[in-house]
Amino acid sequence: MLFLPVIVAAWHFSTRLNRPWLPGVVLATGSVIFYAIWNPPLLLLLIGSIVVNYAIGAALGTTGRRGILLGAGIAANVVLLGVFKYAGFFADTFSGLSGIDWAVTGIALPLAISFFTFQQIAFLVDTYRGVVRENSLRRYFLFVSFFPQLIAGPIVRHDQVASQLGRNLSTGLTARNLAVGLTIIAFGLGKKVILADGIAGFVDPFYEEVASGYDPQFIESWLIAVGYSFQIYFDFSGYSDIAVGLATLFGIRLPVNFMNPYRSTNLIGFWRNWHITLSSFLRDYVYIPLGGNRRSLPRWYVNMFVVMLIGGLWHGAAWTFVVWGGLHGVGLSATHFLRKSGFGMAVPWIIGWLTTFVFVTVLWVFFRADSFDTAGRILGAMAGIGGAFGTLSPSGILNDLDQMKFFGEWIVLVVGLAGFFALIFPDTYQIMGRNYGLNPDGRSAKFAKWKINWRASMKYGVAVSALLVIGLAQLLLRVDSNQFIYFEF
Incomplete structure (x- = not known):
């Protein structure tokens, strides 16, 4: 219950320090803490996913084999989702069909993985299509991890919010x-x-x-x-x-x-x-x-x-x-x-x-x-x-x-x-x-x-x-x- 007033106050204060980059960093830090409260070890999965997808998105603007890279990026996201969310499901299905025990245990389902996976697949496809271009890891990190939408959506597209993550964050909390x-x-x-x-x-x-x-x-x-x-x-x-x-x-x-x-x-x-x-x-x-x-x-x-x-x-x-x-x-x-x-x-x-x-x-x-x-x-x-x-x-x-x-x-x-x-x-x-x-x-x-x-x-x-x-x-x-x-x- 204390998280929201603390992060709002810290963010609003940061907008008064004449550091345009600081409000985004404060919000990203707060979002990381918000996610880590649930399961700290799986925070590394979220951070790794963000960094890898940003790197693939950046490469899509420079490499000549864009189609192969896009396919690899989508496949990596799907495999990540498949391992953590569907490994047990497919193992149980195979066991039921074959009679062989393929039980999969001990895999925790990372919070919000279905949402941030789809969000980043959309980013890669839009980058490939030339709809979006992101040259700031800091802004991309906040785009994915922004705590209000991280856990259960909405599934936000890059072109819907990216421009807001710079300009709008610097105004501070307004009465309106x-x-x-x-x-x-x-x-x-x-x-x-x-x-x-x-x-x-x-x-x-x-x-x-x-x-x-x-x-x-x-x-x-x-x-x-x-x-x-x-x-x-x-x-x-x-x-x-x-x-x-x-x-x-x-x-x-x-x-x-x-x-x-x-x-x-x-x-x-x-x-x-x-x-x-x-x-x-x-x-x-x-x-x-x-x-x-x-x-x-x-x-x-x-x-x-x-x-x-x-x-x-x-x-x-x-x-x-x-x-x-x-x-x-x-x-x-x-x-x-x-x-x-x-x-x-x-x-x-x-x-x-x-x-x-x-x-x-x-x-x-x-x-x-x-x-x-x-x-x-x-x-x-x-x-x-x-x-x-x-x-x-x-x-x-x-x-x-x-x-x-x-x-x-x-x-x-x-x-x-x-x-x-x-x-x-x-x-x-x-x-x-x-x-x-x-x-x-x-x-x-x-x-x-x-x-x-x-x-x-x-x-x-x-x-x-x-x-x-x-x-x-x-x-x-x-x-x-x-x-x-x-x-x-």
């Missing part, structure tokens, strides 16, 4: 950046500790019980599935808001990572608004190089499927993540097929929204479950298998309610409240957009009437202060507060 930054942090903190953690109190025990043999019921399975849809959204978008708000304190504008994904009326719209920086990375550095939609129709669909498989595997070293990604690839292909056939244009928006939300919610079961057995039992209950179709009758519903362990007024209230904020209430960047270089209209949703446009005033100051106090109190007083879900990736 303090107000905007703390407001966005407060929104993110509220999303995490009030909504996401509140839902986690029901979701986590449910999945643990099912994994231990509990037979889930129809109604509670759907309620928990919808609850997890909101939990992961508020957990990850809450972290992204906190990252954006922290960066704003230092005068840095990070890219927005979420824009109302659950209000999308088709799967294409969902992926344009969910984890935007990952979606854009997969599009620009995997999908388009594979040929995008410029190939034949079957090849186009295969490209989408492959990209989503990679996206699923990026999230976690388990076949459940691969299936989750692959099914999203199938869904995207089907959505594009329906659009090309003209069918999608005739669907009322409410039907499109409901279909998209249900599809995404069902697939989150694979994402959350620790095994196919757990996922299958929950999905079976959601589908009415095992007699659950009988719950659609009055007697079946009463019997279902009597058997459920995870149903009550509190979970309905918490999930309903989360749904209100996810589907109706204006999101962070509809409220803050004009103060963050965006231009939203301030409206919350298609079926909502009000607008909220934040400005520096006593009214908003009191509201934000209250939200910060509640959020910090939850962090300090609750012993069961959960870490951010995407810290695992």
Whole structure:
């Protein structure tokens, strides 16, 4: 809790010493300390990765064999990620297929490796394409290690922030950046500790019980599935808001990572608004190089499927993540097929929204479950298998309610409240957009009437202060507060 005020104070003081290079060094040092708190030995891995990628990027501007060097650089990053994140996964898969024990143990997963690996691959490709050029190791080190975005994104591209890491860092803390930054942090903190953690109190025990043999019921399975849809959204978008708000304190504008994904009326719209920086990375550095939609129709669909498989595997070293990604690839292909056939244009928006939300919610079961057995039992209950179709009758519903362990007024209230904020209430960047270089209209949703446009005033100051106090109190007083879900990736 003391880290943030200390690093902000040290950085602000450094901007007053008339040393243009010093604020960046202070921030980079603070970022190194921030990472080292988690696992000091693995700090060397982060530093080594940064130095090697910078050297490759510098060589890409001078060597004649640029293609070979780029390939080697990408391969080195992929191998690094593969060894630390996927060695156990591939060993277990091989053992299962061959019957030979290839257990891999003792490899710790470095914090943020999935994020800083993709970030640096994008840098190498952009350098090769001539989009960016970096001639300062100090600035590149801060670009990768900048602590607000290091742990779980957004996945920042060099051309989005590099120019800010010199000019903007020298201004020091301003009243405007303090107000905007703390407001966005407060929104993110509220999303995490009030909504996401509140839902986690029901979701986590449910999945643990099912994994231990509990037979889930129809109604509670759907309620928990919808609850997890909101939990992961508020957990990850809450972290992204906190990252954006922290960066704003230092005068840095990070890219927005979420824009109302659950209000999308088709799967294409969902992926344009969910984890935007990952979606854009997969599009620009995997999908388009594979040929995008410029190939034949079957090849186009295969490209989408492959990209989503990679996206699923990026999230976690388990076949459940691969299936989750692959099914999203199938869904995207089907959505594009329906659009090309003209069918999608005739669907009322409410039907499109409901279909998209249900599809995404069902697939989150694979994402959350620790095994196919757990996922299958929950999905079976959601589908009415095992007699659950009988719950659609009055007697079946009463019997279902009597058997459920995870149903009550509190979970309905918490999930309903989360749904209100996810589907109706204006999101962070509809409220803050004009103060963050965006231009939203301030409206919350298609079926909502009000607008909220934040400005520096006593009214908003009191509201934000209250939200910060509640959020910090939850962090300090609750012993069961959960870490951010995407810290695992």
